Amino acid sequence: MTGAERVAIDVEAVTAEPASDAFLSVRDLQVQFPTEDGIVQAVNGINLDLARGQTLGIVGESGSGKSVTSQAILGLLKGTSAQVTGSITLDGQDLVRASEADMQKLRGDVMSMIFQDPLSSMHPFYRVGDQIREAYLVHNHVGKKAAHQATVDMLRRVGIPNPDSRYRDYPHQFSGGMRQRAMIAMALICNPKLLIADEPTTALDVTVQAQILELIKDLQREYNSAVILITHDLGVVAETCERVLVMYGGQCVEMGTVDEIFYHPEMPYTWGLLGSMPRMDRTRQARLQPIAGQPPSLIQVPKGCVFNPRCRFTDRVPGNACREVRPDLVAAAGSHPVRCHIDSAERKRIWSSEIAAKL
């Protein structure tokens, strides 16, 4: 792919029109929660496109708006105090304006979600199998027997041994890895076209983590699903995703292919993320470099660039632009979309001479 082609695709990704091949298309998504302390601007203008068979990683710290974005897509914020604006288009259907009844039909069937903590995400009083079967029964007009068989097949498919007897177990009788497999079975039982995995491996040990990711990838290939993988683990992203969206303070601050984000990142926040990640493929250095400071308050979002209070490079921009002017998400020629005031050529220079060498 030449540089010119890449620019064309990425610019298209942030314009108002959905990409033609996109299965899911999000435009200017805003989510606000009114609270007693003020309005929490949890998500502020997210754009993304995703085709079937593709995997998009969303990375960022806790509170950066990753999970809220996914819940907005699934319509789980309907009926809460949250105000969702912008557009979310799934296979041509506008989900922001869709009724709760329409969303119920889509949820768990066309799109579904794997949650982070499978123990608290499963009902403690019902059998694992029955909870999965419930998801199948609500979207398929079949008898209980057929649904039972589909559930057992799915449990076997996600690698649970003796699915016939494990069907009757309760969530607390499963191990952590088994529970996450059961969660995946629940999410995939209706063969969804869009799968959102919200930190699916966070609570698991590394071997199980790898198995679970492999399983998600396998099932994605088999069903040709579009997958959004939400995580704060960059290693997981590098292994699993084609494209990455870096979120900070409810905004997308950088978006690109895995290669672009890992080998040519241009946003100081992404540099910070990469700098705070342990690397097994490099020689060991003295210390990981955490990003100084705290994530921003989403009630009083910093003026100018959201990242400016923690950014080490604000002096590279003439004047006081970083503290005064909100930068746009723009792709410079031969590059991917970045939300930063520093000149693109200068960003590339800082990355290669000052940052990359130290990682």
Next chain:
Amino acid sequence: MLRFLIRRFLALIALLIATSIVTFLLFFAGPSDVAANSCGKGCTPERIQQARVALGLDKPLVVQYLEYMKGLVAGREMGPPNGRYWCSWPCFGTSFQNNRPVWDIIKTALPFTLSIAIGAAAIFLIFGVGIGVTAALHRGKWPDKVAVAISSLGVSLPAPFIGLLFLWIVVSKWQLLPYTSNTVTSPWNPDPWTWFKNYLLAWLTLALIFGANYVRLTRANMIETMGEDYIRTARAKGLPSRTVTLKHGLRAAITPVVTVFGLDLGALLGGAVLTETIFSVPGLGRTAVNATFNQDLPIVMAVVLFSAFFIIFANIIVDILYAVIDPRVRLN
């Protein structure tokens, strides 16, 4: 599950024995002279001595207790040396007032208490939980505010106030319902409608007091449960909101309510003292109060044992119900 049941049953028996010992000591090893009480005022020392022998109070405490317990399970001989008679099981002794067997008195009072307790419990459970769920689902809106207001009122008002208010307005002023009668003991004696009218005000009084607690408890639990991760999962599966609320939400939120309900019902079966007194219902509570005023020890002892039995039994039932509701309990 069977081992669980057996363990609980053994615990029930052990607790009952412990309770009976404590109750027995409280009354028969206490400072008041039982023989003098049984004999009444103006009793000569000789008569008191006779009463002491007749009641077996001259024997050691342990023997007295074992005699009493034997009477409970197998019956025993009672009375003065020259007039021994057989008191068949369950023998709680005879009333000091009129020599009536205590078991007869209890048997007469029990249907009234059962009528009050079961009717009231049904009302406060159904309405308490129902209103609590409605309030939780409309949190901050008018149904919630009304529910919270009513439950605050119910919690703060004392039973005599509510009961007397009902009696004054509904029975005296408007004459919508009859005064409670001493003969209506069950829905089939004489008929369900009479039974219903007879106890309705007593039920409502108790329901207002107990139900308030259920509204608050259900509301708080329901609000907490609806914020749980598994509720989000249930919604993410695409289940209709009715299923999410009732099958996933209420099922989990109801657990603590079951505990409180069991204990409340147990306590009510032991006699609702104030309510029975206000509405002149000759149930266990009122029997106990009258017996206390008359220092009629065998009756008081029997009612205390009965109340303890109901509460312990209710506890065991709650334990078993818990295991049925929550599969995580079954393991231990």
